[in-house]
Amino acid sequence: MTGTSAVGLVLARPPRLLGAEPFFMEFIAGIEERLAERGRSVLLHVVADHAAEIAAYRRWAGHRLVDAVILVNRTVDDARPAVLRELGLPVVVAGEPVEGAPAVRRDDVGSVRAALTHLAGLGHRRIARVSGPSTLVHTRVRTAALLEAAGAAGVEAVVVEGDYSEESGAKLTAQLLGRAEAPSAIVYDNDLMAVAGLHAAKELGRRVPRDLSLIAWDDSSLCRLASPALTTMSLDVHLFGELVAESVVRLVEGEPVAERWCPTETVVPRETT
Amino acid sequence: MRERAAEAAAWRAWEGVRAGDGGAGWVGLLVCWHGRTGDRADRGAVSKPHASSKAAVLDAIRAAGTISRVGLINATGFTAPTISTLVRKLINEGLVVETGHAESTGGKRRVLLQLDHASRYAVGVHLDDGTMTYALTNLGGVAVARIARPGPGAEEPAAVVARMAGEIGALIDGVGVERDRVLGAGLVFPGPRTTPSPRRWEGFPLGPALERATGLPVVLDNDATAAALGEQWAGGFGTATAAAALYMGTGIGAGLVINGITYRGPSGNAGELGHVCVHADGPDCWCGARGCLEVVAGPDAVVAAARADRAVAEAVGLRDGAKRASVAGDFAAISRAARRGEPRALSMLESSARYVATAARTLANLMDLEVLVLTGPSFAVAGSVYLPVVREELRAFFSRSAHAVDVRLSRSAASASAIGAAALVLESELVPLSHGLRLPENLDSEPEPAA
Numbered sequence: 001m002t003g004t005s006a007v008g009l010v011l012a013r014p015p016r017l018l019g020a021e022p023f024f025m026e027f028i029a030g031i032e033e034r035l036a037e038r039g040r041s042v043l044l045h046v047v048a049d050h051a052a053e054i055a056a057y058r059r060w061a062g063h064r065l066v067d068a069v070i071l072v073n074r075t076v077d078d079a080r081p082a083v084l085r086e087l088g089l090p091v092v093v094a095g096e097p098v099e100g101a102p103a104v105r106r107d108d109v110g111s112v113r114a115a116l117t118h119l120a121g122l123g124h125r126r127i128a129r130v131s132g133p134s135t136l137v138h139t140r141v142r143t144a145a146l147l148e149a150a151g152a153a154g155v156e157a158v159v160v161e162g163d164y165s166e167e168s169g170a171k172l173t174a175q176l177l178g179r180a181e182a183p184s185a186i187v188y189d190n191d192l193m194a195v196a197g198l199h200a201a202k203e204l205g206r207r208v209p210r211d212l213s214l215i216a217w218d219d220s221s222l223c224r225l226a227s228p229a230l231t232t233m234s235l236d237v238h239l240f241g242e243l244v245a246e247s248v249v250r251l252v253e254g255e256p257v258a259e260r261w262c263p264t265e266t267v268v269p270r271e272t273t
Numbered sequence: 274m275r276e277r278a279a280e281a282a283a284w285r286a287w288e289g290v291r292a293g294d295g296g297a298g299w300v301g302l303l304v305c306w307h308g309r310t311g312d313r314a315d316r317g318a319v320s321k322p323h324a325s326s327k328a329a330v331l332d333a334i335r336a337a338g339t340i341s342r343v344g345l346i347n348a349t350g351f352t353a354p355t356i357s358t359l360v361r362k363l364i365n366e367g368l369v370v371e372t373g374h375a376e377s378t379g380g381k382r383r384v385l386l387q388l389d390h391a392s393r394y395a396v397g398v399h400l401d402d403g404t405m406t407y408a409l410t411n412l413g414g415v416a417v418a419r420i421a422r423p424g425p426g427a428e429e430p431a432a433v434v435a436r437m438a439g440e441i442g443a444l445i446d447g448v449g450v451e452r453d454r455v456l457g458a459g460l461v462f463p464g465p466r467t468t469p470s471p472r473r474w475e476g477f478p479l480g481p482a483l484e485r486a487t488g489l490p491v492v493l494d495n496d497a498t499a500a501a502l503g504e505q506w507a508g509g510f511g512t513a514t515a516a517a518a519l520y521m522g523t524g525i526g527a528g529l530v531i532n533g534i535t536y537r538g539p540s541g542n543a544g545e546l547g548h549v550c551v552h553a554d555g556p557d558c559w560c561g562a563r564g565c566l567e568v569v570a571g572p573d574a575v576v577a578a579a580r581a582d583r584a585v586a587e588a589v590g591l592r593d594g595a596k597r598a599s600v601a602g603d604f605a606a607i608s609r610a611a612r613r614g615e616p617r618a619l620s621m622l623e624s625s626a627r628y629v630a631t632a633a634r635t636l637a638n639l640m641d642l643e644v645l646v647l648t649g650p651s652f653a654v655a656g657s658v659y660l661p662v663v664r665e666e667l668r669a670f671f672s673r674s675a676h677a678v679d680v681r682l683s684r685s686a687a688s689a690s691a692i693g694a695a696a697l698v699l700e701s702e703l704v705p706l707s708h709g710l711r712l713p714e715n716l717d718s719e720p721e722p723a724a
């Protein structure tokens with residue numbers, strides 16, 4: 001490696017969430033496609049937590065192994081942007097912006113509203129959402145948007161916190177369905193939790209979508225292959241990656257980089273709503 | 274065949290005894306072979322002819338995830354003192370750690386053992402026409418780092434090796450692993466050949482050259498076989514006796530795992546599913562035969578069909594001239610268009626999928642497969658189209674009254690061969706197997722009693 005042609009991406013996740021989920025591999029494929037045109041590559045590193053992520057940034061800066069970093073999964077008390085600033089590593093943020101770094105954003109508010117409108121239109125009056133970790137900024141944005149939109153539409157909404165794993169998707173779904181006032185629709189913040197939730201609901205004898213509607217986030221092969229196939233939000237993950245790569249290329253080539261937005265997600269109705 | 278393998282295992286164990294390796298375990302190993310029954314949960318690790326009893330124990334821990342010493346006795350057939358000695362060795366070497374207790378079942382609580390995933394690492398390199406994909410995996414075979422670089426193209430072999438060594442070094446530095454915890458590098462590539470592309474690579478000592486350049490032990494293999502081993506190492510085949518990874522990148526191949534062991538064939542080309550005939554009067558294939566799966570319905574054929582139809586090529590966004598993508602890149606673009614709902618792209622993929630499914634059924638019938646995992650970059654993007662078609666076709670599996678074939682999409686389809694190449698290192702360095710029957714030099718000598 002010449003040391004000047006890689007862009008770093010660290011994924012911090014608990015070790016039991018093995019490897020990288022389908023979402024990130026598709027995201028990286030999109031980044032790689034655009035970067036390859038400029039002879040650049042993505043160095044993906046999977047670590048256990050933010051401390052290890054920060055250690056990786058220090059190592060990369062010290063060895064000059066990357067010439068930019070793509071920051072993902074912004075958290076509420078995020079120590080990483082300050083470290084990256086201190087190290088002088090150029091940054092593009094995929095998600096909520098950081099001061100001084102260009103961002104490629106997803107319209108979480110618009111997406112949540114689209115999901116709620118879809119469910120309210122089908123007559124659902126009590127819905128639940130199995131969220132990602134509440135330490136993530138975009139989880140909080142989605143939660144606030146959901147509660148606001150539900151209030152406006154006269155829909156009762158509850159949010160329970162998962163961790164993106166299949167186990168949490170299954171467990172929380174079973175808990176929600178065991179409540180005295182169980183929801184008639186559940187929205188999940190990713191694909192793995194939704195697929196596991198669908199299995200859990202079926203095991204509890206719920207007929208989907210007759211008794212229960214489900215919507216997954218992050219449309220991946222898993223959602224299409226589920227039986228019944230999961231209704232999802234339409235984010236084009238590959239395009240998201242391409243947009244991020246375009247910002248990275250401009251940044252490292254010293255050109256001005258504007259904030260960009262992914263197209264607002266729409267509902268892709270399949271067989272679970 | 275089983276008898277032969279058992280015999281081979283016994284001989285290897287005997288050699289191990291003579292070499293002073295795992296001496297106390299050899300009787301246990303023989304017992305395990307004769308006494309082996311069908312406890313499915315344990316089968317993955319035990320039915321292999323390991324080169325040493327320590328390897329057998331380490332493999333049993335790997336296969337189980339977490340397991341107690343009592344569990345190891347049951348899984349391997351070794352005696353309690355043997356297990357105790359070998360586990361202590363593995364803990365001293367830092368490969369295994371104690372991790373909490375099993376839930377009490379009335380008796381005393383059992384300490385659980387598992388691999389210390391961060392104790393060792395392995396590098397995997399997949400050398401394909403357009404891309405070299407590098408992965409660094411931990412002891413559990415899980416990728417902790419990955420990078421894709423341009424393929425060798427017209428570069429001279431020596432220059433490619435130098436570049437590879439630099440890129441491997443940067444990957445190791447990038448993760449911050451000490452060199453002495455990296456067990457080696459696996460290098461895998463497609464096709465019925467021992468070096469990645471003909472002519473220029475002919476006679477080039479790729480393995481030794483990369484060993485010299487990196488200072489790491491290097492293992493070479495076929496990319497589909499590596500993908501299968503990676504799946505096996507990560508637990509994707511469960512306890513299946515006969516499993517296969519159907520690999521689709523630029524070409525198509527299959528890796529076979531029989532009784533937990535990859536089956537390579539004498540030349541390393543077993544499982545060349547891309548060159549199984551699916552059309553007796555079909556077009557000529559580059560391999561010299563005709564009607565092969567690859568030439569009829571492989572990614573190359575799909576891309577050619579899409580490029581031949583200007584409207585499709587435009588709708589999909591296939592680019593020409595200097596910006597023209599590799600076959601894999603074009604195939605990915607067609608797959609994404611199909612996912613977006615482009616009907617002609619979808620129907621081209623579905624037509625390819627029917628042939629792939631036919632070949633998959635042939636493979637399943639030949640090998641009496643229990644599990645078939647679809648993997649490789651082309652299935653990573655198009656798996657949602659191919660999987661249902663293959664599943665449907667395998668309803669007609671010959672032995673369906675005995676068992677179904679479980680068809681799945683790999684969890685690491687996009688980098689399967691690079692991850693598998695690293696698993697190759699983990700296997701050869703940590704749980705080596707004895708291959709085939711090897712007779713000891715002096716057949717007439719009396720076995721020495723075990724210590």
Ligand SMILES: [Zn+2]
Nearest residue numbers: 548558560565
């Ligand atoms: Zn052929």
